[in-house]
Amino acid sequence: MPIARWKLFLLQALVAVVALGVWHVGATIPISLDGQNKPVYLLPPFFFSAPLDVAQRVVKMFTDGTVKIATCAEPFNIATMLQTNNSCFGKTIWQHLAITSIEGLLAFAIGSIAGVALGFWFARRPLVAAVFDPYIKMFNALPRVVLAPIFMLWLGLGIWSKVALGVTLVFFIVFFNVYQGVREVSPVILANARMLGMSERQLFRHVYWPSALSWMFSSLHTSVGFAIIGAVVGEYLGSAAGLGYLIQQAEGTFDVTGVFAGMTILAAFVLLVDWLVTLVENRLLVWKPPAASQQV
Amino acid sequence: MASETEPTAPAVRLSHVDVAFPEPKGGVFKAVSNASLDVANSEFVAIVGPTGCGKSTLLNCAAGLLAPAAGHVEIFGMQLSGLNGHAGYLFQQDALMPWKTARDNIALALEIGGTPRIEAVERAQVWLGRVGLKSFGDRYAHQLSGGQRKRVGLAQVLIRNPKILLMDEPFGPLDAQTRQIMGNLLLDLWAGDKKAVLFVTHDLEEAIALADRVVIMSAGPEARIIGDHTIDLVRPRDATEVRLQPRFHALHKAIWGQLRSEVIKAYGGEIG
Ligand SMILES: Nc1ncnc2c1ncn2[C@@H]1O[C@H](COP(=O)(O)OP(=O)(O)OP(=O)(O)O)[C@@H](O)[C@H]1O
Ligand SMILES: [Mg+2]
Numbered sequence: 001m002p003i004a005r006w007k008l009f010l011l012q013a014l015v016a017v018v019a020l021g022v023w024h025v026g027a028t029i030p031i032s033l034d035g036q037n038k039p040v041y042l043l044p045p046f047f048f049s050a051p052l053d054v055a056q057r058v059v060k061m062f063t064d065g066t067v068k069i070a071t072c073a074e075p076f077n078i079a080t081m082l083q084t085n086n087s088c089f090g091k092t093i094w095q096h097l098a099i100t101s102i103e104g105l106l107a108f109a110i111g112s113i114a115g116v117a118l119g120f121w122f123a124r125r126p127l128v129a130a131v132f133d134p135y136i137k138m139f140n141a142l143p144r145v146v147l148a149p150i151f152m153l154w155l156g157l158g159i160w161s162k163v164a165l166g167v168t169l170v171f172f173i174v175f176f177n178v179y180q181g182v183r184e185v186s187p188v189i190l191a192n193a194r195m196l197g198m199s200e201r202q203l204f205r206h207v208y209w210p211s212a213l214s215w216m217f218s219s220l221h222t223s224v225g226f227a228i229i230g231a232v233v234g235e236y237l238g239s240a241a242g243l244g245y246l247i248q249q250a251e252g253t254f255d256v257t258g259v260f261a262g263m264t265i266l267a268a269f270v271l272l273v274d275w276l277v278t279l280v281e282n283r284l285l286v287w288k289p290p291a292a293s294q295q296v
Numbered sequence: 297m298a299s300e301t302e303p304t305a306p307a308v309r310l311s312h313v314d315v316a317f318p319e320p321k322g323g324v325f326k327a328v329s330n331a332s333l334d335v336a337n338s339e340f341v342a343i344v345g346p347t348g349c350g351k352s353t354l355l356n357c358a359a360g361l362l363a364p365a366a367g368h369v370e371i372f373g374m375q376l377s378g379l380n381g382h383a384g385y386l387f388q389q390d391a392l393m394p395w396k397t398a399r400d401n402i403a404l405a406l407e408i409g410g411t412p413r414i415e416a417v418e419r420a421q422v423w424l425g426r427v428g429l430k431s432f433g434d435r436y437a438h439q440l441s442g443g444q445r446k447r448v449g450l451a452q453v454l455i456r457n458p459k460i461l462l463m464d465e466p467f468g469p470l471d472a473q474t475r476q477i478m479g480n481l482l483l484d485l486w487a488g489d490k491k492a493v494l495f496v497t498h499d500l501e502e503a504i505a506l507a508d509r510v511v512i513m514s515a516g517p518e519a520r521i522i523g524d525h526t527i528d529l530v531r532p533r534d535a536t537e538v539r540l541q542p543r544f545h546a547l548h549k550a551i552w553g554q555l556r557s558e559v560i561k562a563y564g565g566e567i568g
Contacts, residue, residue, distance in 0.1 A: 189393060192387055194361075202408055
């Protein structure tokens with residue numbers, strides 16, 4: 001039986017309320033007093049902050065204009081914004097969000113284009129696939145975090161080192177899916193298309209391409225997620241802007257409230273992006289039968 | 297192509313065709329052995345045989361999707377190499393493109409040949425009506441029943457008006473009543489411009505009701521063609537009413553006598 005929408009929403013909200021409630025109680029209601037008559041908390045605010053403080057900080061970040069450090073006289077424009085390693089550190093939260101989004105978007109676009117192109121090429125040229133197979137596996141097995149410093153060395157502290165990190169993550173997901181999609185076209189559909197008189201070009205357009213895209217789109221959530229992860233991790237490891245940078249800065253000063261505020265914004269951002277992806281997916285994959293798990 | 301064909305030559309000629317598949321464990325599996333079969337221009341031939349004997353395999357040879365290990369295939373007197381461009385093939389399995397709607401699947405068959413999209417879609421809609429799916433054009437394959445998918449496939453093949461029609465159990469998933477309606481539809485279409493038809497079915501009654509000739513294959517491996525019966529029932533026929541004629545029963549009895557032992561062999565091979 002399908003769960004009613006409002007009921008599901010209510011249950012989901014209940015989970016959040018209970019979790020936040022436990023956190024709030026643990027961080028604000030003392031359980032005892034220590035030797036100097038100071039209250040002792042189950043979740044000491046220094047380590048855990050408190051939900052209301054975090055909420056306040058988030059609101060402040062969005063209303064205050066700039067986030068931490070000095071404000072900057074330079075007027076806001078895309079060019080200065082993208083120079084994330086420039087001396088002007090005073091950026092509004094919107095600018096940080098914009099930078100992370102641009103990095104994620106570029107990583108996703110470049111990784112997808114490269115993945116689709118190479119996926120097609122490998123699937124149609126078994127020799128190429130066989131020759132490069134061990135190298136592909138090797139690079140895919142590599143933890144991408146170790147590449148971050150190298151990308152910074154090569155590409156500097158600006159957005160491109162973060163984009164590169166994201167690309168290495170997105171590329172492999174898209175590549176493997178497109179490769180699979182092209183190779184696993186049903187032989188009957190292929191034979192039928194040939195018997196209907198399709199040329200190689202028409203086969204590409206009407207059979208291989210839609211099949212590959214459907215595989216790529218089925219991993220859209222994962223690849224978009226990884227594009228953002230690449231951006232945030234890159235920022236975290238060395239930059240002067242973006243959500244990853246904000247979290248790293250807060251951690252550097254033991255500002256736990258700042259860390260949680262950054263994480264909250266990041267989580268909201270990811271949820272929003274995921275929702276957009278679902279919208280896109282529903283439009284593009286109308287022809288797909290719903291997955292068994294969704295047929296509640 | 298049309299100018300190269302001889303008008304008197306059979307539409308399809310399989311002569312001494314052997315088909316072998318590589319075995320998974322090495323060696324070859326000889327599915328069909330020394331099969332010879334002519335389908336004259338505008339003749340309706342049905343192939344009947346026990347499951348797994350090689351009926352689909354023979355159609356694949358006639359379509360040019362499979363090269364015989366020995367023997368050869370001629371289409372209108374020309375040796376076939378590569379795909380058979382004169383043939384429309386309705387596959388036994390689902391062959392619709394799942395990412396296109398029923399209407400677009402049918403229209404695509406025309407668009408491939410250069411028909412403008414608007415015209416192709418219009419004609420596809422007409423064909424949807426002919427196969428009884430007028431209001432199902434916007435559905436995707438997974439939203440259609442097995443029988444509906446078969447009918448979309450039939451329209452997709454017929455809209456190109458091929459000279460040779462290869463059909464592999466086209467009415468397999470349909471219920472008995474719809475089978476007969478579709479059988480009559482096929483007979484009507486065929487009476488209009490007589491194509492050469494090679495029609496595979498496991499239903500002997502259907503074969504007799506529709507065809508000019510019924511060809512019997514033996515159980516595999518090394519399946520052969522063991523019988524070739526001319527069906528002398530008068531045309532035009534009604535696929536339902538023809539079954540009530542005494543001549544129908546006589547033919548059925550004669551052919552079934554031959555087919556029975558092969559069907560038993562096909563299962564016996566499994567059990568023994
Ligand atoms: N690609 C293949 N590789 C190996 N063996 C095959 C292949 N295709 C068919 N065969 C074998 O060839 C034989 C004939 O198969 P075919 O599909 O032509 O049977 P069929 O008469 O159409 O059966 P059915 O009525 O069940 O559709 C079978 O024994 C099958 O296992
Ligand atoms: Mg078959």
